[in-house]
Amino acid sequence: MDNIILAEDNLNDINVVKNLLDEKFKIKNLGPLNFFLGLEVTRTSKGIHVCQRKYALDILANSGMLATIPSSTPMTKI
DSSP states (O other): OOOOOOOOSOHHHHHHHHHHHHHHHOOOOOOSOSEETTEEEEEETTEEEEEOHHHHHHHHHHTTOTTOOOOOOOOOOO
């Protein structure tokens, strides 16, 4: 399985590319982007926000460290 994200201000341009790809590869449109390869994607009026919070929480859960208490790491001030 291959994944691709199309991003463009002009919806017509996106549709042209999707149609060309569909003719060649028979693609499936999964709708608006929410998660992609461990990235959580949120759209707002100010733009697109991408974070890996879910990915980080999954790693902590899989390693049994989800319930641990955070600790400060001492660093020297510059």
